[in-house]
Amino acid sequence: xxxxxxRSRLPVILLFILFMIVDLLYLTFMNIDISIIIYPIIIxxxxxxxxxxxxxxxxxxxxxxxxxxxxxxxxxxxxxxxxLTENEYQQMIKRLNDLxxxxxxLHKEKSIEYSDYNNMWVHQIKNPIASxxxxxxxxxxxxxxxxxxELNRIEHYVDMVLVxxxxxxxxxxxxxxxxKIKDAASSAVKKFKENFISKGLSLDMxxxxxxxxxxxxxxxxxxxxxxxxxxKYTSSGRIRICNxxxxxxxxxxxxxxxxxxxxRIWEKGYTGINGRTVGNSSGLGLYLVKxxxxxxxxxxxxxxxxxxxxxxxxxxxxxxxxxx
Numbered sequence: 001x002x003x004x005x006x007r008s009r010l011p012v013i014l015l016f017i018l019f020m021i022v023d024l025l026y027l028t029f030m031n032i033d034i035s036i037i038i039y040p041i042i043i044x045x046x047x048x049x050x051x052x053x054x055x056x057x058x059x060x061x062x063x064x065x066x067x068x069x070x071x072x073x074x075x076x077x078x079x080x081x082x083x084l085t086e087n088e089y090q091q092m093i094k095r096l097n098d099l100x101x102x103x104x105x106l107h108k109e110k111s112i113e114y115s116d117y118n119n120m121w122v123h124q125i126k127n128p129i130a131s132x133x134x135x136x137x138x139x140x141x142x143x144x145x146x147x148x149x150e151l152n153r154i155e156h157y158v159d160m161v162l163v164x165x166x167x168x169x170x171x172x173x174x175x176x177x178x179x180k181i182k183d184a185a186s187s188a189v190k191k192f193k194e195n196f197i198s199k200g201l202s203l204d205m206x207x208x209x210x211x212x213x214x215x216x217x218x219x220x221x222x223x224x225x226x227x228x229x230x231x232k233y234t235s236s237g238r239i240r241i242c243n244x245x246x247x248x249x250x251x252x253x254x255x256x257x258x259x260x261x262x263x264r265i266w267e268k269g270y271t272g273i274n275g276r277t278v279g280n281s282s283g284l285g286l287y288l289v290k291x292x293x294x295x296x297x298x299x300x301x302x303x304x305x306x307x308x309x310x311x312x313x314x315x316x317x318x319x320x321x322x323x324x
Contacts, residue, residue, distance in 0.1 A: 001060065001063070002056070005056050005059060005060075009052065009055070013048075013052070016048050020041060020044055020045070023040075023041070023044075024037060024041060115165045118161055118162070118164075118165040119162065119165060121161070122158055122159075122161055122162045122165075125158055126155070126158065129151060129154060129155050129158070132151055133148065133151055136148045136151070142198075145194045145197055145198055146194070146198045148194040149192075149194035149195040149197070149198045149199075152191055152192055152194060152195060153195070153228070155191075156191070156224060156228055159221070159224075160225075160284060160285065160288060163221055163288055163292070164284065164288060167288065167291050167292060167295065174215045174218065174295070174296075175215055175216075175217075176213055176214060176215055177213070177214075177215075177216065178211045178212070178213055179211065179212055179213075179214055179216045179219060180209050180210070180211055181207055181208070181209075181210050181211070181212060181243050181246070181248055181316075182207045182208060182209050182210075183216075184216055184219050184220050184223060185205065185207045185223055185241050185243075185248065186205070186207075187220055188220045188223035188224045188227055189203065189205070189227060189241065191224060192224075192227050192228070192231060195231050196231070196239075199231065199234075199235070200236070201231070201234060201236070201237065201238060201239055202237075202238040202239075203238065203239055203240075203241070204238055204239070204240040204241070204242075205240075205241050205242075206240065206241070206242040206243075207241060207242060207243050207248070208243060210243060210245060210246060212246050212316040212317075214296060214298070214316055215296065218292050218295075218296060219296075219314070219316075221288075221289075221292060222289050222292055222293065222300070222314050223241075223248065223250065223314070225285045225286070225288065225289050226250035226289070226312045226314075227239065227241075227250055228285065229252075229285060229286070229312070230250055230251075230252035230254060230309075230310075230312075233252065233254035233255050233256075233309070233310075234252045234253055234254035234255075234309060235254070236253070237252070237253030237254075237307060237309075238252075238253055238307070239251070239252045239253075240252075240307070245317065246315065246316040246317040247313055247314070247315045247316070247317065248313060248314050248316070249311050249312070249313045250311070250312050250313075251305045251306065251307065251309065251310070251311040251312075252305060252307065252309040252310060252311075253305065253307035253308055253309045254309040254310065255309065256304065256305070256308060256309050256310050257302065257310050262302065265286050265302070266286050266287060266289070266290040266300075267283075267287060268283065268284065268287040269283040269284065269287070270283045270287075271283040293314065298314060298315060298316050298317075299314070299315045300312070300313065300314045300315070301313055301315075
């Protein structure tokens with residue numbers, strides 16, 4: 001920093017040295033004794049150095065203060081300056097800060113409006129879905145079961161819209177309580193009963209009564225997404241849901257995940273080769289799972305399944321440790 005400071009004051013230093021040289025030459029030409037000349041030169045040099053030291057300490061303090069400013073809020077606390085150029089920069093920062101605040105307020109207002117519209121749309125669309133389900137429940141046929149399965153998928157996608165809106169809001173309605181893994185898994189599976197029947201897939205439930213401290217609604221959402229993916233990419237065989245302590249696993253016998261896609265399946269909008277092959281993948285499901293797990297402070301992941309497909313898991317032990 002000293003080097004930068006000296007370079008910034010170089011014109012003043014050179015001018016000061018030039019004046020000293022001119023004075024020295026003038027007094028020399030006047031045939032004044034060198035012993036008389038040297039004292040004022042030393043005093044001037046000492047005074048100049050003392051000025052530079054004091055000025056450097058003042059500048060260093062200001063630089064340290066300015067270097068701690070890392071956002072527009074702190075920028076309003078910049079100490080005032082007597083230098084014209086720096087004052088202009090400060091005024092410019094204040095103007096930018098005002099524009100920034102206005103843009104942020106406008107963005108927040110639009111986000112709230114968009115979120116409110118999404119929530120309204122979700123609740124309104126659920127009414128015709130419920131009506132259609134009631135109509136289909138009165139008809140017992142293979143076609144009605146297939147339609148109820150498709151209706152379940154529609155409702156699941158509608159719920160994803162609501163989840164996406166909530167996860168991107170400032171607050172999320174988490175309610176932590178003791179939840180039996182078996183109850184949460186059973187509730188998640190129930191929503192896809194018709195899908196299992198229409199696709200002719202068997203379900204192997206091997207879940208015990210282990211309790212975890214979590215939000216049941218959001219845990220069920222993650223399990224529903226895992227089951228939905230398993231149904232989407234499995235054409236024959238079975239889907240197995242089990243737990244290893246507080247680790248819940250949804251395993252399928254489907255097409256699996258290509259090695260080159262594994263590291264990216266949690267990315268927003270990424271569908272991978274299998275997603276493009278199936279043709280109805282949005283690339284949002286696993287992204288929402290990852291984001292939900294991050295909010296719940298639990299881990300999620302995937303491993304190759306023992307049946308040739310994939311085994312997605314959610315490990316709830318980490319959250320339990322936080323609250324124990």
